[in-house]
Every structure is written in structure tokens, then in C-alpha cells.
Amino acid sequence: MRLEFRGHDYKYAAEQMMLTLFPEERPQYDLPLTGEENGVCLTLTEGEGTLNARAELTWNGKHTTGTAQVPAVPAENSLLRDRACQKVLKLAFYRAGVEALGHEPPWGALTGVRPVKLPTRAMERGATPDEARRELEEVYRVSPGRAELAMDCAKASLAAKRSLKEDEVSLYIGIPFCPTRCAYCSFVSADVGRALKLLPPFLEVLLQEVDAAAAELKRAGYVVRSLYVGGGTPTTLSAEQLNVLLGRVGEKFDLSRCTEYTVEAGRPDTITAEKLAAIRNNGVQRVSVNPQTMQDHVLAAMGRAHTAADILKAFELVRASGIPCVNMDLIAGLPQDTPAGFRASLDQVLALEPENVTVHTLALKKGSRLMGDGSGEGPGLPTAEEVAEMLSYAWSALRAHGQVPYYLYRQKYMSGSFENVGWTKPGWESLYNICMMEELHTILSLGGGGVTKLVNPYTGRIERIANPKYPHEYVESLEKLRTGKRQAADFLAALREERH
Numbered sequence: 157m158r159l160e161f162r163g164h165d166y167k168y169a170a171e172q173m174m175l176t177l178f179p180e181e182r183p184q185y186d187l188p189l190t191g192e193e194n195g196v197c198l199t200l201t202e203g204e205g206t207l208n209a210r211a212e213l214t215w216n217g218k219h220t221t222g223t224a225q226v227p228a229v230p231a232e233n234s235l236l237r238d239r240a241c242q243k244v245l246k247l248a249f250y251r252a253g254v255e256a257l258g259h260e261p262p263w264g265a266l267t268g269v270r271p272v273k274l275p276t277r278a279m280e281r282g283a284t285p286d287e288a289r290r291e292l293e294e295v296y297r298v299s300p301g302r303a304e305l306a307m308d309c310a311k312a313s314l315a316a317k318r319s320l321k322e323d324e325v326s327l328y329i330g331i332p333f334c335p336t337r338c339a340y341c342s343f344v345s346a347d348v349g350r351a352l353k354l355l356p357p358f359l360e361v362l363l364q365e366v367d368a369a370a371a372e373l374k375r376a377g378y379v380v381r382s383l384y385v386g387g388g389t390p391t392t393l394s395a396e397q398l399n400v401l402l403g404r405v406g407e408k409f410d411l412s413r414c415t416e417y418t419v420e421a422g423r424p425d426t427i428t429a430e431k432l433a434a435i436r437n438n439g440v441q442r443v444s445v446n447p448q449t450m451q452d453h454v455l456a457a458m459g460r461a462h463t464a465a466d467i468l469k470a471f472e473l474v475r476a477s478g479i480p481c482v483n484m485d486l487i488a489g490l491p492q493d494t495p496a497g498f499r500a501s502l503d504q505v506l507a508l509e510p511e512n513v514t515v516h517t518l519a520l521k522k523g524s525r526l527m528g529d530g531s532g533e534g535p536g537l538p539t540a541e542e543v544a545e546m547l548s549y550a551w552s553a554l555r556a557h558g559q560v561p562y563y564l565y566r567q568k569y570m571s572g573s574f575e576n577v578g579w580t581k582p583g584w585e586s587l588y589n590i591c592m593m594e595e596l597h598t599i600l601s602l603g604g605g606g607v608t609k610l611v612n613p614y615t616g617r618i619e620r621i622a623n624p625k626y627p628h629e630y631v632e633s634l635e636k637l638r639t640g641k642r643q644a645a646d647f648l649a650a651l652r653e654e655r656h
């Protein structure tokens with residue numbers, strides 16, 4: 157689609173809205189608008205105390221116009237002014253787009269992966285929950301069901317934020333190994349069948365990164381508030397390896413204020429009583445057992461080497477271990493699945509009474525086997541309407557079971573432009589998930605593929621430091637890892653100075 161801007165250069169905002177409305181289009185800047193080819197001219201002007209935007213769109217021979225207006229923001233407040241300019245441009249583009257399309261996407265004019273930020277910010281500025289919700293539904297045209305999801309999550313985000321102290325961070329440790337690779341996976345996880353010999357050297361370097369990170373965090377004067385060991389599948393490690401890793405973490409970091417400690421035990425074929433005992437004895441209170449589906453033929457189509465019966469056995473082992481909080485992940489939209497199959501999977505999971513349930517929507521990404529030739533059409537993929545039916549059942553069944561949504565995010569390439577939602581029994585919200593998704597404070601990341609996110613809560617700016625993704629790169633990168641931890645501690649120490 158040809159894009160032309162007048163009075164601004166907000167490319168990112170325009171492209172985000174273009175992908176929301178017309179996901180198959182790609183931006184073109186070097187071709188003039190003809191009034192015949194698909195294209196949009198986005199104009200930004202300033203009036204008496206207002207910012208005004210106008211979008212003139214040509215789409216498959218249709219010509220539509222959208223306009224929007226928001227209160228002006230003084231130029232000296234550059235962050236807020238940028239947000240206001242982007243908002244008004246997106247709204248004008250959206251209005252022109254839906255008139256041409258004749259329908260509205262489920263998240264309306266909201267773009268980006270974090271739809272909860274908008275109502276959260278509105279309430280922080282003093283809006284009531286009703287006002288924040290009205291803005292979602294009336295200004296951004298979010299559907300009532302999704303506005304309700306976002307509002308529940310915004311309330312959970314504000315509660316989490318209030319509970320955080322300024323000298324706290326969250327810690328993530330990435331274990332990029334899995335027993336086998338799932339068909340939809342784009343993650344760099346190495347399957348241990350082929351990469352087993354890399355596990356001991358990986359662990360050796362990880363222990364040294366733990367030492368470096370703990371020392372740097374102490375130097376900066378910060379402590380760990382929540383800790384998440386993810387992957388990959390951390391329980392690919394043996395009980396002894398888990399004991400060594402978690403033991404070292406407990407020994408080196410100050411965990412006296414760590415109120416939540418999660419280990420992903422995602423694949424039931426990796427869960428044993430010995431591993432759970434090692435996890436429990438090191439202070440872990442939350443694990444994630446991830447069936448994705450309880451349909452054996454769907455599991456087989458995903459390339460998983462286990463059955464639904466194995467998931468039930470693994471769940472029993474977790475309950476017997478005494479770990480108090482269990483999350484279970486399901487995916488709507490898996491190949492070979494149907495609305496009836498998804499309903500049966502969710503009903504079986506709910507019968508187990510897990511404290512948390514996360515409902516993902518299948519996101520096909522480059523790098524996954526299902527993506528195949530890049531067409532995105534895998535065998536037996538449910539339609540967008542069927543996925544919508546699955547999600548709508550999930551919302552009512554989960555609420556009927558006393559679960560409430562507490563965090564959500566969207567992904568690019570997500571089927572039907574839907575979302576992933578974390579549900580919880582009240583009081584069992586995962587603080588780490590909220591902090592991560594809503595970018596409430598710094599996440600210090602260790603291990604393969606870990607991305608440290610340095611959050612400046614005063615400016616809203618975020619800097620990232622990425623660890624090497626692949627185990628064979630990671631084991632060669634100790635100096636780089638140490639440097640990254642030093643940079644993170646310098647950032648945190650400077651933030652501390654800023655506060656005083």
C-alpha cells in the first residue's frame with residue numbers, strides 16, 4: 157500500500173494501523189498516490205488547542221476519508237505529544253479503513269501487542285474504570301467482550317504496580333532446550349536428542365552468569381521480587397542439574413523479598429517426582445504444566461511425544477509435590493482441532509482446578525514447521541470463525557469457574573488478530589507475567605535467549621540487552637554476558653541516583 161505523509165513522519169504508527177486493517181499489505185513510500193492503486197495520504201495539522209488528522213484512502217477502487225481530533229500537547233512534553241500525534245493519525249486512518257472494509261477488527265483501532273496499557277494509563281491519569289472502558293469501546297471501537305478483558309487486566313496491572321517497591325526487579329532464566337520440537341514452534345530451543353552434549357557446558361556458563369548477575373544486582377542495591385525460569389522446557393534438565401542451578405540461584409541472590417518463584421515444567425514428558433522435589437525444595441511455588449490440548453490426535457499433529465493421559469499423570473505428580481500454584485496453557489486454533497475438541501480440552505483442564513489457565517491463540521511465525529512455505533496455510537487449521545468460537549467458549553467457561561483475566565497480549569501473525577490471555581483464581585495472579593507484559597519494572601534476564609528489559613519508570617523508556625539465542629553461541633559468550641549484567645546494574649544504579 158502506498159503511504160504518503162503530510163505534516164509529520166509517523167511511519168511506525170501508520171504501518172501498525174495498515175497491518176491491523178490490511179494484514180496482507182506492505183508499505184511503499186517511493187511511489188506517488190494515483191487514486192487508483194491502494195494507498196493512503198495521512199495529514200496532520202494543529203488547530204486552536206487541537207491536533208487534527210485526515211486520512212484519504214483508496215482501497216480496491218473505493219475512496220474513503222477519515223478524520224480525528226485530540227487535544228494538543230505542548231511540544232516540550234515530547235513523549236506525550238508523540239503519543240497524541242500517533243493516536244490521532246491512527247484513528248483517522250482507522251475510520252477511513254473500516255468504511256472501506258465494511259467491518260471492524262476485534263480490537264478495533266488498538267494496534268500493538270499491549271492493549272492493556274491504554275486503560276491502565278487512563279486510570280493512572282485519574283479516569284474512572286467506566287471512563288477508561290468507554291474510551292476503549294467508543295473511541296477505539298474495541299468489542300465489549302475484549303474491553304471487559306482489557307479492563308480486568310488493567311485493574312490487575314494497577315494492583316501489581318502498587319505492590320512493587322522501587323528497589324525491586326524481576327529475574328528471568330532461560331533454558332533453551334526441549335525434548336523434541338513442536339510443529340508450531342519458532343523458538344530457538346534445541347532438542348536434547350541432538351544437542352544433549354551442549355547441556356553441561358550451557359549449565360556451567362549459566363552458573364557463572366548467575367554469579368555475575370547476583371553480584372551486579374547487589375552493587376546496584378536492588379533485590380529480586382519475582383523469579384521465572386522458562387524456556388524452552390527447564391525440566392529438560394535432570395533433577396540433579398535443577399538442584400545445582402536453583403541451589404546456586406538461592407545462594408547468590410537475595411530472595412528474601414521474592415514473593416513468586418516459577419519454573420516452567422511445560423512438557424509432561426519431562427516431569428518426574430524427583431525433579432518436582434528438587435524444584436519444591438529450592439523454594440519454587442509455581443509451575444506451569446502445558447497441555448496445549450487434551451486431544452491425542454492434535455498432540456500428535458503438533459509433534460508432541462505424549463498423550464493427554466500423560467498430562468493427567470504429570471498434574472497428579474505436581475499436586476503430590478506440594479507446589480501450591482499450577483498454571484496450565486491451552487492453545488486455540490491448533491491444526492486438526494475443532495471448537496468441540498477445544499471445549500473438551502478446556503473442560504478437562506478446568507476439572508483439575510489449576511490456579512491459573514493461559515489461553516493462547518495459535519500464532520504462526522516464520523521458523524515454525526507449520527509455516528512451511530510461508531503461505532501460513534497448514535493442514536487442518538481451524539478458520540478464524542472457529543477460533544473465535546473457541547475463545548468465546550473459553551471466556552464463559554473460565555468465568556463460570558471463578559477465573560478472571562489478569563494479563564493479556566497480542567502477537568503479530570496471530571490468527572484472526574486475537575490475543576493470549578492469562579486467567580487466574582483471585583489471589584493467584586502471577587506477578588512476573590504482569591510485570592513482563594505491562595513493562596512495570598526491570599526484568600533482568602539470564603540464560604539462552606533471555607532479553608533484559610531495562611525500564612525507566614519515570615520516562616517510560618525501555619532499553620534491551622539480549623543474550624545469545626543459541627546454546628552453542630551462549631557457551632562462548634561469558635564475557636559478553638558479564639558486560640550485559642554490568643550495563644544493567646549501571647542503569648539501575650543511575651535510576652537510584654535519579655530518585656534521590
Ligand code: SF4
Binds near residue numbers: 334338341423
Ligand atoms: S515446548 Fe515450547 S519451546 Fe519447546 S518446542 Fe514446544 S513450543 Fe517450542
